[in-house]
Amino acid sequence: MSVRKYRYWKETVFLIILAFFFLFPFGIVVLTSFRTQQDVVSGGVFALPNSLRWDNFPEAWRIGKFRVYYRNSLLVTLIKVPTGIFVAALAAYPLAKYRFRIRDSLFAFFLLGLGIPINIVLLPLTILLERIGLLNTLGALFFPYIVFGLPFQILVLRGFFRGIPDELIDAARIDGCAEFQTFWRIILPLATPAVLALFIIDFLATWNELLMALIFIHSDEWKTVPLGLMYFQGQFASSYPIINAGVLIAILPVLGVYILLQRYFVSGITAGALKE
Amino acid sequence: MMTKGLVRLQRLWSAYWLLLPALSIYVVFLLYPMVFSFLISLYQWDGLAPVKKFVGLENYRVFFSDPASLLALKNNIIWMLFMIAIPVALGLVLAVILNERVPGRTAFRAIFYSPTVLPLVAVGIIWSWIYNPTFGAVNSFFRLVGLPELTRPWLSDPKVALYSVILTGIWQGTGFPMLLFLAGLQTIPRELYEAAEIDGASRIQSFWYITIPSLRETFVIVVSILMIGSLKVFDLIYIMTWGGPGRLTQVMSTWMYFNTFVFHKAGFGSAIAWIITVASLGIAYPYIRAMSRR
The missing domain is CATH 1.20.5 (Single alpha-helices involved in coiled-coils or other helix-helix interfaces)
Structure with a gap:
C-alpha cells in the first residue's frame, strides 16, 4: 500500500x-x-479586486447586444441540431442494415466529408445563398451547418445501428411495420445513447462555429454568439473587465452543457473515432 | 415468390428514400460548391464583376512561386508539427496517468478537456488578454519576478507571434487526444500488464512494449484528425493576430479568406481553397479507409 x-x-x-x-x-x-477598469489598470492583473463589481455582466450583456446573439444562436442550434441528426440517422440506417450494391461506396463517399475543409464552399455558397435570397439571414447557416455535421454523425450512427440485431428488424417487418415505421419506432429509440451524445457534440460545434457565420452573416440582427463576441471585442478592446464579462457570458452555455452532460459526451466522441 | 421479390424491391426503394435527404443536401451544399469553386479557381476574378478572365492553372502556379503564399504554407506546416507533437505527447502521458486509479481523475480529466469545448473566438480573446503587452498576465508576471527583459508584445513581435498562438492552440487542443488515448487504453487487456510484471518488466518497459504498440490504430486516428484540424486552423489566427504582424502569421485558411474576401482575388483564393482540400483529403485518406472498412 x-x-x-x-x-x-x-x-x-x-x-x-x-x-x-x-x-x-x-x-x-x-x-x-469582476473588477473596474481603473482597478485593473492601477492594481495589476493579479491583484484581488477592490470590490466585486457585478455590474460588468449586465453592462456587457446590454452594450454587447448579447440578447440578440443568444436568440440567434439558440434558434440555429435548436433547429439545426435535431434536423441534422435526423437526416444523418435516416441515411445511416440503410447504410448499416440494408444490402444493396453501392452501399459501401456510398458510405465511403459520405465519409469523404470528414476531410473536406469549410473553405472550399465559402465563396460558391455565398453566391448560391445570395441567389436564393438566404444570404445574411439565419437560414443561410442552416444547410451548410448540416452538411459539415453529417459525415461524423453518419459514421457514429451507422456503427451503432450495426450493433442492433437483425432479428429485431425482421420481427418488426413480419408485424407489418413499414420501413420508416421500423426505423422510427424500433431503431431510433434503441440508438438513444448515440443520439444523445451526438446532440451534445453537435450543440457545441454549432454554438461555437465562426467561419461560415463570418462569411454568410453581416447585419448585427443575425449574428451568432461567437461572431457577436468577436465584434464586441473589436469595439471595446481596451475595456478589459467588460470584454472578459462578455467572454464569460458567451462561454457559460457550453461550459454548462459540458459539465452537466460530460458523461454522455465522452462516450460519443470516442465511439465515433475509435470503437466499432 | 412473386411477392417476395416485390417486398425486396420495396425495401430497396425505401433504402434510397431514406438516403435521399442526406444525399441531396450533400450534392447541393458540398459537391456542387466544390465543382463551382474549382471552376472559379481557373479564372482571374474579383468575385463581383460580371467579367472573368480564364487563366487555366495559373492561380495554382502563382501560389507555389509567391513568397507570401509560401510563408502561409510554411507557417501552417510549423503549426501542424507543433500541434501534433505536443498535444499527442502530452495527451498520451495524461491518458496513461489518468487511466490509473489516481485520486481526482474525473476532475482532472474534466479540467484538461474543458478548453476544448470553448468557442475558439472566446479562447482567442482570453489569450489576447493574457498576452496584452501592457496589462497582460504574462508580462505582468515577468515584471513581478524581476525579469522585465523577458516582456514583449507577444502577438506582434515577428519572432514569437506564431508560437504564442501555437501555445494557445496547445492549451485548447490537448484534451481531445487525451480523451481518445484514454478510450484506446481501455481496450488493452489488464492481463498483458500483469504478465509483464510477473516477467519482471518495469513500468517504462511495459509502456514501450505493450501500451505503445497496442495503441497503433489510435495513433493513426489521432494524428490524422489533428493533421486535418491543423490544416483548417482559422479562428485563433484570425482573432489573435489577424495574420500579422504584416503577413507573418498567415496560415492557409486565413490566407484563403483574405485573398477571397478582403483582397478580392476570388480566383486565387479558390485555388488556395482547393490546395487545402487536396492536402486535407490526402491526409484524411488512411483515416477514412480505416473507418469505412468497419
Whole structure:
C-alpha cells in the first residue's frame, strides 16, 4: 500500500501543476470580469479586486447586444441540431442494415466529408445563398451547418445501428411495420445513447462555429454568439473587465452543457473515432 | 415468390428514400460548391464583376512561386508539427496517468478537456488578454519576478507571434487526444500488464512494449484528425493576430479568406481553397479507409 501511495504521489504533483496551467486562463477571465477598469489598470492583473463589481455582466450583456446573439444562436442550434441528426440517422440506417450494391461506396463517399475543409464552399455558397435570397439571414447557416455535421454523425450512427440485431428488424417487418415505421419506432429509440451524445457534440460545434457565420452573416440582427463576441471585442478592446464579462457570458452555455452532460459526451466522441 | 421479390424491391426503394435527404443536401451544399469553386479557381476574378478572365492553372502556379503564399504554407506546416507533437505527447502521458486509479481523475480529466469545448473566438480573446503587452498576465508576471527583459508584445513581435498562438492552440487542443488515448487504453487487456510484471518488466518497459504498440490504430486516428484540424486552423489566427504582424502569421485558411474576401482575388483564393482540400483529403485518406472498412 505504501509503495502504491508513493507511485501516485509523483503523478499527482504533475497533474496539479498542469491543472494549474490549464485553469489559469479561466482564473484570469473571472478575476478581470469582476473588477473596474481603473482597478485593473492601477492594481495589476493579479491583484484581488477592490470590490466585486457585478455590474460588468449586465453592462456587457446590454452594450454587447448579447440578447440578440443568444436568440440567434439558440434558434440555429435548436433547429439545426435535431434536423441534422435526423437526416444523418435516416441515411445511416440503410447504410448499416440494408444490402444493396453501392452501399459501401456510398458510405465511403459520405465519409469523404470528414476531410473536406469549410473553405472550399465559402465563396460558391455565398453566391448560391445570395441567389436564393438566404444570404445574411439565419437560414443561410442552416444547410451548410448540416452538411459539415453529417459525415461524423453518419459514421457514429451507422456503427451503432450495426450493433442492433437483425432479428429485431425482421420481427418488426413480419408485424407489418413499414420501413420508416421500423426505423422510427424500433431503431431510433434503441440508438438513444448515440443520439444523445451526438446532440451534445453537435450543440457545441454549432454554438461555437465562426467561419461560415463570418462569411454568410453581416447585419448585427443575425449574428451568432461567437461572431457577436468577436465584434464586441473589436469595439471595446481596451475595456478589459467588460470584454472578459462578455467572454464569460458567451462561454457559460457550453461550459454548462459540458459539465452537466460530460458523461454522455465522452462516450460519443470516442465511439465515433475509435470503437466499432 | 412473386411477392417476395416485390417486398425486396420495396425495401430497396425505401433504402434510397431514406438516403435521399442526406444525399441531396450533400450534392447541393458540398459537391456542387466544390465543382463551382474549382471552376472559379481557373479564372482571374474579383468575385463581383460580371467579367472573368480564364487563366487555366495559373492561380495554382502563382501560389507555389509567391513568397507570401509560401510563408502561409510554411507557417501552417510549423503549426501542424507543433500541434501534433505536443498535444499527442502530452495527451498520451495524461491518458496513461489518468487511466490509473489516481485520486481526482474525473476532475482532472474534466479540467484538461474543458478548453476544448470553448468557442475558439472566446479562447482567442482570453489569450489576447493574457498576452496584452501592457496589462497582460504574462508580462505582468515577468515584471513581478524581476525579469522585465523577458516582456514583449507577444502577438506582434515577428519572432514569437506564431508560437504564442501555437501555445494557445496547445492549451485548447490537448484534451481531445487525451480523451481518445484514454478510450484506446481501455481496450488493452489488464492481463498483458500483469504478465509483464510477473516477467519482471518495469513500468517504462511495459509502456514501450505493450501500451505503445497496442495503441497503433489510435495513433493513426489521432494524428490524422489533428493533421486535418491543423490544416483548417482559422479562428485563433484570425482573432489573435489577424495574420500579422504584416503577413507573418498567415496560415492557409486565413490566407484563403483574405485573398477571397478582403483582397478580392476570388480566383486565387479558390485555388488556395482547393490546395487545402487536396492536402486535407490526402491526409484524411488512411483515416477514412480505416473507418469505412468497419
